[in-house]
Amino acid sequence: MTLPSAAEVEHADWPALKTFATGLGLNPKGRSGLVRQRVLDHLRTQPRGPEWRAGKAEQAALLTRIGAAAAAASLWESTITLDAPAPWVGLGTAYAKAGRIEEAVKCYDRAIGMGDAGARLHKANALMQAGRSDAAASEVDAALVGNPANVRAWAMRAVIAEADGDPERVHESHAKIADLGRSRLGLAKILMRAGRFDEAGTALEEHLADHPDDAVAWNQRGVCLMKRGQWREAVEALKKAAALRPRDAGVLNNLAVALASADRLGEAMKKLAAARRIAEDPRIMLNEAALFEREGALPEARATISRVVHIVPEHPEAVKAWDRLAPGRAAPRMPSAAPAKAPKQKPAKTPAKARSPSARKSRSPAKKRATSRPAKKRTRAP
Amino acid sequence: MSGPAPEGDRFLPSVVTLEATMRAGKQSLADGRLGEALGHFNAALKLKPRYDVAWIARGQVLKLQGEFKEALGSFAEALVLKPENEEAWIALAGVLHRMKRYREEVEAYDQVLRLNSRNVEALINKGAALHALRKYDDAERCYDTVLAARPEYAPAWNNRGAALLRRGKVEDALASFERATRLDPDLFDAHVNRVFAWQRRGKHGHAVIAADRALALRQPPWLWTLKGLSHLALLESSLAARSFERALELEPKQKQAHEGLRRAKELRKRVDLYRGAYECFGTFEAGDPGCAECEIQARCVEVTR
DSSP states (O other), X not given: OOOOOHHHHHHOOHHHHHHHHHHTTOOOOSOHHHHHHHHHHHHHHSOXXXXXXXXXXXXXXXXXXXXXXXXXXXXHHHHOOSXXXXXXXXXXXXXXXXXXXXXXXXXXXXXXXXXXXXXXXXXXXXXXHTTXXXXXHHHHHHHHHHOTTOHHHHHHHHHHHHHHTOHHHHHHHHHHHHHTTSOSHHHHHHHHXXXXXXXHHHHHHHHHHHOTTXXXXXXXXXXXXXXTTOHHXXXXXXXXXXXHOTTOHHHHHHHHHHHHHTTOHHHHHHHHHHHHHHXXXXXXXXXXXXXXXXXXXXXXXXXXXXXXXXXXXXXXXXXXXXXXXXXXXXXXXXXXXXXXXXXXXXXXOOOOXXXXXXOOOOOOOOOOOSOOOOOSOOOOOO | OOOOOOXXXXXXXXXXXXXXXXXXXXXXXXXXXXXXXXXXXHHHHHHOTTOHHHHHHHHHHHXXXXXXXXXXXXXXXXXXXXXXXXXXXXXXXXXXXHTTOHHHHHHHHHHHHHXXXXXXXXXXXXXXXXXXXXXXXXXXXXXXXXXXXXXXXXXXXHXXXXXXXXXXXXXXXXXXXXXXXXXXXXXXXXXXXXXXXXXXXXXXXXXXXXXXXXXXXXXXXXXXXXXXHHHHHTTOHHHHHHHHHHHHHHOTTOHHHHHHHHHHHHHHHHOOOOOTTOTTTTOOOTTOHHHHXXXXXXXXXXXXX
16 A cells, blocks of 8 residues: 555544555554554654656656657657667657657667667658658558567558558558457458448457447447348447447437337437437438438428538538428528627726735844754653 | 975874874774773873863763763863853753752853853753752743744653643643654653653543553653553553553562552452553543444443543
8 A cells, every 4th residue: 555645644534544544554443533643653654665756758758748849859868878769769759749750750760770660650650740651651561571460560551551542451451450369340440431241240240259348349330230231230239339338429320220220210219319419410410300301290300400501501411301391491591690789898996006015124044053952851740 | 494394294293192092082982982082081181281172071981981070070171271162061061960960050051051042952951950950930931942943842842841740731731742742753751741641630541542652662660650550540450460560570679560560450350441452442532433433432431531
C-alpha cells in the first residue's frame, strides 16, 4: 500500500482512517484520536519509498503529446546520448508535430542508424504527413523485411495503400494482419466495401469468437447480414451491438432498419426515436420519415422531412421526399434571425475606490543567531 | 640578520606544541579517554597559563570525571581571563547545577543573559534551575521568552508544561505537553509528564496511553510502576500485575512496585477487566465514531471517569 501523507491522515474521516490503519496492517479499533495517532506514528517511523519524479525524457514525451513541440524538442535534445535511439525518435516526433518534416526525417534516420527498426514507421508517418506516400510505403516495406510479423507496419501499409487508392494492397495488408492472428475486423471492413459479404461475414464470425464484446464488430455483422437479406439474424446481431453501446445513434438506426425490414415497424419507430434523441442526423430522420410514410402518417412524415430540408437543404433524397410529400410547396427555409434588441444599459456603478495600502513599516530582517544549541536540561514534573 | 623562516616553521615552537596538545586533548575527550585528555590540557596550560579555552576544556573533563569542585575552579579561571565568555558561564552554571547550587546557577545564567538576552540555552536552563528552586512563575516566564523566539522548540513546551503542572494548571500543562510531543514525538520527558498530568486528573486511560508511548522510547522501572498504578485504577488487575512485575524485574527493590503488585493480586480476586484490542480502554468519548463501534463500550464507560 502507498503510504498516505501525514496531512491526509490528519484530515481523514473515520472510514478513511480505518482503511489507512487496516491497509498498513495496524489495529483499526479504538477511539478515532488514538487510531489517528497510531497511523501517524507508523508514518513517522516507517521510511517512505523513493519518490518518483518525471525525468527529462518523461517531461519531453508529455510535452510532445500535449503539443508543446518547441519546448519538447529542446528537452529531447538535452536527453540525447551517443548510443540511445529513443531520444532521436522523440526529437523527430516533436519536429514532426511542429511541421519540420525534414528535421524529423533526419532524426528518425539517426535512430534507424542506431538499430531502431520502429523508427522506420515514425519516419513513414512523417513522410505521409509531407505527402510523400511512395517514400513512406518503401520505408514500411523496409520495416517489414526486417520483421514480417510487425502488425503495426502492416496496418500502416494498409493506410498508405488506402490513401493511394490501391484496394488490392489494402486487402492484402488486412489479410496479412488477419493471418497473423490479430484483428479480422479491418479485413471484414475491406471485404464489405468490395461487396464480398459472405467472406466478410466469415471474417466477422471469427473475430467475434475471440472478441465477443466488440460492439463495432456486432454492428458490422448486422449490416453484413442485412446485405445478405438475413433480417432476423441481423436484428439479433444489432441488438447485441446496441446492448454494448446503448448511446450509439448509428447502431440504433441500423437496428431500426433491420426491424423495419423484418416488418417490426413499431419497434423500429421506437429505436429511430431513441437514435434521434441522441443525434439529429439526416439519415436517421430520413429513415423515420420513410417509416411514417409507410404507415400512412403523412403529416408526421412531412414534418420530419421539413426538418431535414431545414438542416440540409440540398440533400437530394430529402428534396425528392419533400416533392413527393408536399408537391408544389416551397421547401422550408431557415428563418432569418431577428435583430437582437440592444439590452438596456444600466448606469455603471462607480467603481470602488482603490484603497491605498497602509504604509507598512519596513522591518529589518531578524538577525541570525550565531549558534543555537539545544538545551541540555529538561524538566520532569514531580 | 636572519632570513625568512623555512616552510613549516611559521610559528614559535611553543605555539606549535600548544596547538598540537590542544588537538590531542580534544581527540582524547571525544574518544572518552578522560585521563589522557586531562593530561593534555594540563600540559597546554603549562605552555600558556592564561589560555581560557584550555581552562574550559579542562573544566569539562573534570566535570565528566565528577570532580565538580575542581571543574568549578577551572571554569572560574577561564572567566577571570575572559569574563565575557558565554561558553564559560554556561559551563560554570552546568557544574553548579550538578552540585545542586541552584541559586548560584541562576546568577551564572543571568550573567550570560546580560551578555546575550536571546541565548536560548541559558534561558531554558535558567528556567530549569528556577523550577528546582520552586519558583515556577519565574521559570514559566523564562520558557515563554524562549517560545516567543522559538515556538517550535519542544523542550521549552515540555518545561513550560512542567511548571504549569506544578502550579496546578493541569489543563494548560496538558496542552503544553501536547505541543511538545507534536513537535518532537520522541521527547520522552513530555510523554512521562503527560502520564503525571493525566493521573493528576484521574484519567487513567489516557495515562496508560501516554505511558505506552514513553515506554516505546525508554523503559525505566518507575515508569512501569506508574503504568501499573493506572491499570489498577482501570480495574485491569492482570495488566497492572504484569506492569509491576516488569518494574521489579528491572529494579527488584522498588517498594511501590511491590505494594502495587500485592494490590493487583488482591484486586484480581474480585475483578479483572480485559481490554482486548482496545488500547484506548478508559478513554471513552461520547460521539467519537471509534467509541460508537467499540465492543467493550459498556465497560469502558464504567471505568472512564
